Amino acid sequence: MLPLPLNLATLAVSLIAALLLGWLLFHLAIQLGFRAKRLREQSDPGVLGLPFETVAIPGRSRKPLFGWWLPADESHRSVVILHGWGSNAEQMLPLAPPLHVGGYNVLLFDARNHGRSPGASFSSLPRFAEDLDAAIAWLQATQANAARSITVIGHSVGAGAALFSASRRDDVMAVVSLSAFAHPRWVTERYLRQVHLPAPIIDLVARYVEWVIGHRFATIAPMNTIKAIRCPVLLVHGDADRSVPISDARVIARSGAPGGLELLEIPGGDHDSSEQIPEYSPRLLAFLYAAEQRRP
Structure with a gap:
């Protein structure tokens, strides 16, 4: 040649x-x-008058995840709470007082790349789910009595992770999803349309993200994973959510869940809706108590 x-x-x-x-x-x-911003905690549950201890949760990265354990007196019921993208455990603290008054132990923690937890090469819904699984494993290994009944609550990406995790487990009593999106492809398209990218580029980006995270979007989409969840699920979503429209929650709700599903729409609620927690916490507690009664 x-x-x-x-x-x-x-x-x-x-x-x-x-x-x-x-x-x-x-x-x-x-x-x-798509990198998550790092927002570190500035306070702790003590500012709300709640008893707590700081805990280190063994994670997949072999570095401990940061967490707060809020015990309730002799309670066998626990709630594990996972924040959303770019958030942290502190921003989920408004949920702790009503749960604690209701007799629940509470475990809040930071996913990798968030709050005070260690860094990682990237964040994704499946990695959020891995960290949630690690938090549940820590609870079961160190707080045996408190782990007899476990509920998971997640917000936004954390909600998608909670649904994904619960779809593969049979030891969760209930799931509460706050402001979950129905499909990660839809989130990607909404984000990229803001910078006016053409459809072929959006498709290329979506396929690249799937390759990086090691999962097809359809496999981890809440509208699909919810179909495999055998415990009761409560979807909470603000009807004024500007990040994830209420239509996403309605799509998930129409998909159904074998263990039963309720949709609670918050009038005027945005993506966070933390200011509405006092308003909907009675409904949340009623859902958890009912789920407890349905356990075999």
Whole structure:
């Protein structure tokens, strides 16, 4: 085989270099665009007058996840709470007082790349679910009596992770999903449309993200995972949510859950809706008490 002329060889090398540079820039753009911001806790449950201890939860990264354990007197019922993207355990604290008054132990923790937990190469719904599984394992290993009845509550991506985790477990008493999206593909499209990317680029980004996280979007989509959950599920969603529209919650609700499903729409509630917690906490507690009664 005759060697390429020098100018053609140079052109080929330049083309390969340009393709590699383009791939690197594409990779960096996706990583930066979808990276979760780090927001560290500034206070603790003590400011609400709640008893607590700081705990270290063994995680998948072999580095402990940061958490707070809020025990209730001699209670065998516990709630594990997982925050959303770019959030932390402190931002879920408004849920703790009504649960504690209701007789529930509470475990709040930070997923990887969030709050005071260790960093990781990337965050994703499946990794949130892995960290939730680690928190449940810690509860079962260190608080045997309190782990006799476990409920999981998640917000946004944390809600998707709670549903994904519960779809693969049979030791969860109930799941409460706060502001979950129905499908990660829809979230990706909403985000990328804001920067006016064409449909083929959006499809390329979606496929790339699936490759990075190691899961197809359809496999982890709440509208699909909920179909395998055998315990009661409560969906809570604000009808004024500007990040994830209420229509997503209604899609999930229509998918159904073998263990039973309720949808609670919060009038005027946005994506956080923490200010509405006093309003809907009686309904939340009633749901948990009913779920407890349904246990075999």
